[in-house]
Amino acid sequence: MVAGVAPSSVPLIPTNGASSSSKGPFPKRKLILNAFDCIVPSHNVPGTWRGEKGEGHKRFDTLDYWIETAKLLEKGKFHGIFIADSYGFLDIYQGNLDASLRGGFQIPKLDPMLIAAVMASVTTNLALGLTQSTTYEPPFALARRFTTLDHISNGRAAWNIVTSVLPSAARNFGLKEAIEHDKRYEIADEYMDVVYKLWESSWHDDAVKRDAISGTWTDPTLVRPINHSSPHFPDIPGPFISHPSRQRTPALYQAGSSGAGTTFGAKHAEAVFIAQPTPKVAALKVAEYRKKVEEAGRDPRSLKVLPQLLVFLGKTEEEAEENYKYWHSYGDGEVALAFYAGFTGVDWAQWGPDEELTPEVGSAGHAFLENWKRMKPEIKVWTREVFKREITISRAGAVAIGTPAKVADIMEEWITVGDIDGFNLTHFARNESFEDIVNLLIPELQSRGLFHTDYDAVPQPTDASRPIGVTAREGLLGVVGHPHLDPSHHGHQFKWIS
Numbered sequence: 001m002v003a004g005v006a007p008s009s010v011p012l013i014p015t016n017g018a019s020s021s022s023k024g025p026f027p028k029r030k031l032i033l034n035a036f037d038c039i040v041p042s043h044n045v046p047g048t049w050r051g052e053k054g055e056g057h058k059r060f061d062t063l064d065y066w067i068e069t070a071k072l073l074e075k076g077k078f079h080g081i082f083i084a085d086s087y088g089f090l091d092i093y094q095g096n097l098d099a100s101l102r103g104g105f106q107i108p109k110l111d112p113m114l115i116a117a118v119m120a121s122v123t124t125n126l127a128l129g130l131t132q133s134t135t136y137e138p139p140f141a142l143a144r145r146f147t148t149l150d151h152i153s154n155g156r157a158a159w160n161i162v163t164s165v166l167p168s169a170a171r172n173f174g175l176k177e178a179i180e181h182d183k184r185y186e187i188a189d190e191y192m193d194v195v196y197k198l199w200e201s202s203w204h205d206d207a208v209k210r211d212a213i214s215g216t217w218t219d220p221t222l223v224r225p226i227n228h229s230s231p232h233f234p235d236i237p238g239p240f241i242s243h244p245s246r247q248r249t250p251a252l253y254q255a256g257s258s259g260a261g262t263t264f265g266a267k268h269a270e271a272v273f274i275a276q277p278t279p280k281v282a283a284l285k286v287a288e289y290r291k292k293v294e295e296a297g298r299d300p301r302s303l304k305v306l307p308q309l310l311v312f313l314g315k316t317e318e319e320a321e322e323n324y325k326y327w328h329s330y331g332d333g334e335v336a337l338a339f340y341a342g343f344t345g346v347d348w349a350q351w352g353p354d355e356e357l358t359p360e361v362g363s364a365g366h367a368f369l370e371n372w373k374r375m376k377p378e379i380k381v382w383t384r385e386v387f388k389r390e391i392t393i394s395r396a397g398a399v400a401i402g403t404p405a406k407v408a409d410i411m412e413e414w415i416t417v418g419d420i421d422g423f424n425l426t427h428f429a430r431n432e433s434f435e436d437i438v439n440l441l442i443p444e445l446q447s448r449g450l451f452h453t454d455y456d457a458v459p460q461p462t463d464a465s466r467p468i469g470v471t472a473r474e475g476l477l478g479v480v481g482h483p484h485l486d487p488s489h490h491g492h493q494f495k496w497i498s
């Protein structure tokens with residue numbers, strides 16, 4: 001069934017200020033900017049939904065909000081939006097869901113695929129990235145949804161591949177407990193081969209005829225089964241139910257940070273999201289990723305690394321500080337504790353407010369707290385109140401506060417010290433954040449030559465009913481004419497070539 005590796009047959013046109021400092025079609029180039037969100041009342045910064053100045057949080061469940069946001073991001077020339085998702089909720093803190101429910105945090109949560117389809121309808125170039133898990137849903141169903149999004153968006157679908165960690169999700173999908181960490185990645189690895197076969201192997205490039213004269217929509221000789229068999233997916237015959245979309249396989253994102261997670265990312269991802277506090281600390285993770293990518297037989301620069309960054313802007317330093325103070329005053333530390341209880345499995349409420357935190361050595365909670373201790377050596381005693389104060393705003397990513405010039409300086413430091421390719425820009429109050437980024441920060445980045453001033457032009461088919469933009473993959477790689485997986489990518493070997 002594996003058809004062998006073919007040479008790239010598409011013309012590769014490096015764009016966006018690409019330099020020739022790297023081999024292959026993956027030069028280091030201008031910044032990639034992604035907007036990061038989730039369809040919940042309160043995303044990365046708990047509590048800010050209460051701020052009177054922000055109104056996006058109040059409209060997160062309306063069509064209009066996402067339509068306006070998509071248009072705003074495309075006006076700012078963002079490469080894409082990435083919408084996080086999970087089926088789990090945070091019920092470890094105090095042994096219940098109350099803090100999350102009260103804080104609108106991770107619950108309620110709506111389906112990003114439907115929202116992405118709406119955003120596709122009002123944009124042309126914005127990549128539409130969303131999380132879907134490999135843990136609970138059969139690959140056949142997931143593959144069809146992404147192909148549908150890729151068709152209707154003309155090649156702008158991107159998938160953030162996750163494995164599901166939360167026990168609450170496991171229970172709601174009929175399991176007693178969450179599947180063990182490395183086993184989840186083992187399943188995910190097999191899952192990927194199934195979807196590559198569905199997307200790349202089942203339908204030949206020439207299968208779709210749409211020929212009314214001969215009465216042939218699809219040439220039956222050019223569609224074939226996949227006959228996949230592996231330990232976790234023993235019998236998936238195919239063929240795929242959907243015809244190939246512009247990218248075939250959506251652009252692939254991932255955000256693992258463990259050994260198994262980064263190995264998986266190095267093999268499958270085309271972009272990874274990281275959340276690190278400083279460029280120096282991030283550089284270690286970036287180096288680990290690039291080394292593993294090279295070991296996987298790929299150009300280390302073919303993987304784009306995007307750290308999370310939260311920015312508070314102002315036209316003056318004072319204004320930026322005021323902005324930060326305003327939103328910080330709404331931060332809800334109790335909900336942040338609930339979040340980190342969910343993800344570490346440690347109920348931080350077992351310690352009193354002024355008691356020192358002592359999670360069991362070797363537990364995820366211990367590793368997490370140790371990380372904070374390294375970042376903030378000036379704090380000598382980590383009580384629950386101290387911990388709560390520290391985690392309220394930052395949620396483990398980096399924070400930059402200042403004028404556009406100061407924030408651009410900080411971003412430049414990330415590029416030179418961290419060796420990153422762009423940013424996953426998160427928000428404190430949805431459109432309040434993204435409007436400032438579009439109106440204040442992006443012009444500064446553009447004037448420094450760090451960010452593109454427009455999307456690349458794409459040849460328009462004569463029969464196109466609406467303009468066609470760059471695909472998610474082309475935007476990410478900065479190479480027009482590269483809509484499909486690169487020949488060096490693991491998934492490319494499944495392509496039907498004859």
Ligand SMILES: Cc1cc2nc3c(=O)[nH]c(=O)nc-3n(C[C@H](O)[C@H](O)[C@H](O)COP(=O)(O)O)c2cc1C
Binds near residue numbers: 255
């Ligand atoms: C920026 C960012 C976004 C993430 N988005 C999601 C998400 O949408 N859904 C999810 O279940 N996990 C998400 N994660 C968690 C990661 O997929 C991953 O599970 C986590 O970083 C732990 O790494 P590990 O799985 O390698 O242990 C995200 C992580 C980061 C850094």
